């Protein structure tokens with residue numbers, strides 16, 4: 568299968584000298600096209616830092632990040648065909664659902680007709696058509712989550728980064744959204760890189776998982792591989 572994102576010997580060191588801290592340590596991962604790939608690990612292990620480097624908000628201290636085989640070090644975040652759903656959703660509260668979803672498309676200079684057509688398609692995908700005209704401050708947490716997803720999917724990125732997008736939801740809604748995310752990934756064919764510290768969530772949703780600890784990747788494999796043949800005690 569073709570590689571979407573290649574992470575080659577990537578390290579990230581914050582600070583200098585005595586206060587230097589290695590948040591990501593020589594990570595190597597190949598993420599394939601159309602897969603739901605999960606970064607799983609405890610708080611502080613470097614998951615968000617790795618996502619931020621893929622998105623281009625942070626630069627690796629060492630190593631390379633490849634998109635379809637090309638080094639993207641010089642490509643600014645807004646030019647990367649990569650979008651992020653942040654943990655807190657970061658929606659614009661004074662804008663309607665529809666305007667939030669269309670925001671990225673307007674930034675890209677798409678025509679009014681194009682924006683409106685695409686926004687409608689996204690509203691259908693996340694089942695938010697009846698709420699298109701509501702402000703995002705007037706909808707529930709789960710609905711905000713769908714809008715954040717729709718906004719990130721609207722410009723048709725090749726890769727979608729999701730940083731613990733379900734952590735604010737209650738158990739039942741979380742289970743529902745896990746299935747919905749899988750469905751959307753299936754329907755759009757976009758590569759999803761999903762971050763969670765919840766192992767059950769990782770095992771049920773992922774095609775493959777990278778288990779991280781202290782900035783390192785300990786094991787990469789399918790949920791079955793990881794569950795049946797953990798590489799060490801930490802992974803187990």
Ligand SMILES: Nc1ncnc2c1ncn2[C@@H]1O[C@H](COP(=O)(O)OP(=O)(O)OP(=O)(O)O)[C@@H](O)[C@H]1O
Nearest residue numbers: 581582588590609610611612613614615616617764
């Ligand atoms: N800008 C920064 N400057 C210094 N240290 C940082 C910076 N950003 C992150 N770190 C440190 O790097 C480590 C990894 O942080 P990161 O946010 O990637 O963890 P995480 O795996 O996403 O954790 P969580 O599950 O809590 O979100 C942490 O120890 C954090 O304190």
Ligand SMILES: [Mg+2]
Nearest residue numbers: 614615616730
């Ligand atoms: Mg994080």
